[in-house]
Amino acid sequence: MNIPKHIAIIMDGNGRWAKKRLLSRIQGHQKGVKVVREMVKNCGLLGVKTLTLFAFSSENKNRSTEEVTLLFKLFLTVLQQEVKKLNKHNVKLKIVGDMSLFPEEIQKKAKDAQKLLAKNTGLSLIIAANYGGKWDIAQAAQKAAQAVADGYIQPESINEDIFDKYMSLAEEPEVDLLIRTSGEQRISNFLLWDIAYSELYFTDTLWPDFDKSELDKAISSFNNRDRRFGVRKDKAC
Numbered sequence: 388m389n390i391p392k393h394i395a396i397i398m399d400g401n402g403r404w405a406k407k408r409l410l411s412r413i414q415g416h417q418k419g420v421k422v423v424r425e426m427v428k429n430c431g432l433l434g435v436k437t438l439t440l441f442a443f444s445s446e447n448k449n450r451s452t453e454e455v456t457l458l459f460k461l462f463l464t465v466l467q468q469e470v471k472k473l474n475k476h477n478v479k480l481k482i483v484g485d486m487s488l489f490p491e492e493i494q495k496k497a498k499d500a501q502k503l504l505a506k507n508t509g510l511s512l513i514i515a516a517n518y519g520g521k522w523d524i525a526q527a528a529q530k531a532a533q534a535v536a537d538g539y540i541q542p543e544s545i546n547e548d549i550f551d552k553y554m555s556l557a558e559e560p561e562v563d564l565l566i567r568t569s570g571e572q573r574i575s576n577f578l579l580w581d582i583a584y585s586e587l588y589f590t591d592t593l594w595p596d597f598d599k600s601e602l603d604k605a606i607s608s609f610n611n612r613d614r615r616f617g618v619r620k621d622k623a624c
């Protein structure tokens with residue numbers, strides 16, 4: 388079995404999962420967090436190098452104040468509760484996105500957690516929070532423009548490899564497999580630049596129901612893909 392080096396997941400369907408059970412949306416998000424925990428464990432055991440999770444999109448801040456506030460609280464609780472466990476399991480953590488939206492307490496906890504886990508050498512866990520694929524490209528363009536203005540690089544030297552260095556996932560391997568749960572078949576402004584050649588896997592399963600067997604199904608589907616990268620093995624014309 389070929390294990391993807393980098394898996395990215397759009398964890399969707401928490402609200403619908405809760406609605407089906409007459410629970411509140413936040414209870415759906417709470418169950419979603421439990422699944423994240425399992426997924427981190429399982430990806431670590433499988434030998435996945437990087438797991439990037441879409442936790443909160445740039446657009447999600449336009450949800451009701453109540454839901455956004457509760458999501459922020461949940462994020463803070465998770466940061467407080469999980470860091471020690473992540474450290475014990477040698478997980479490295481990186482949070483990508485425009486963190487300035489978050490309350491200062493969360494920004495500080497997020498910084499501290501990343502600092503504590505920075506030296507770890509196991510699974511790289513990337514959490515995309517207030518993240519948008521367009522935001523990421525725009526912030527990279529700003530940094531590249533600044534480097535030109537400061538005389539570090541020439542405009543004509545900006546190519547794909549140089550530009551990539553300014554993207555949030557610069558240090559990570561290419562995304563091999565992008566999974567979206569809950570039946571929607573769109574990117575919703577998640578990774579754009581980084582999924583140029585990813586394999587896409589859509590499942591109707593709602594995120595709170597996404598377990599190890601669902602992960603195995605996604606990886607087995609990945610194994611049946613013929614990744615050609617534009618090139619034909621058969622050289623005949």
Ligand code: IPE
Binds near residue numbers: 401569
């Ligand atoms: C995904 O679940 C989690 C976040 C976007 C924070 P949703 O909250 O989008 O759940 P649905 O799509 O309404 O079911």
Ligand code: IPE
Binds near residue numbers: 400441443573
């Ligand atoms: C994408 O889900 C964002 C996350 C999973 C964090 P959404 O539920 O926000 O996306 P849309 O509204 O279906 O496009």
Ligand code: MG
Binds near residue numbers: 399400401
């Ligand atoms: Mg959704």
